[in-house]
Amino acid sequence: MAKPVLGRDLGRLMGRAPNDESGAIPAAGQPATPGAGVRSLLQGQPASAPKPSFPRWYLFAGDALLAALALVTVYKGRHPLSLGREIFCVATVLLAALLAIVAILMPENEARPPSGAGTGVMANGESPKQFGKQKANAPGAKQ
Secondary structure, eight states, X not given: OOOOSXXXXXXXXXXXXXXXXXOSOOOTTSOOOOOHHHHHHHSXXXXXXXXXXXXXXXXXXXXXXXXXXXXXXHHHSOSSOOHHHHHHXXXXXXXXXXXXXXHHHSOOOTTOOOOOTTXXXXXXXXXXHHHHHHHHHSSSOOO
């Protein structure tokens, strides 16, 4: 009697009959059925607009830091500045200007959900006090 190669009941878990020696590969004319994970990936998802991968204030912060680096290099360095330091400071200021321009021209992220800060615990955004007034003025049994 031949021992199963896969182990105890593993063949049954993989979808094979206990005495099936053909393996899990489907016949050539029969298409393979994809698993649940592949089926979920193949379902059409609505296309969404690409969102910026970082907020705009990161660019403004980089702009400020690069300008500060240029200022520190100029005021803390030996005077007169060498040609290499002058080129470095000019390149740093130009890069800072480029970051500021990109930050200004970057489109607003309009896909953001409205903020729920300060709206209390009500689902529709109204104040809990307003809800209490509506309940008090509602017709019905009063205590």
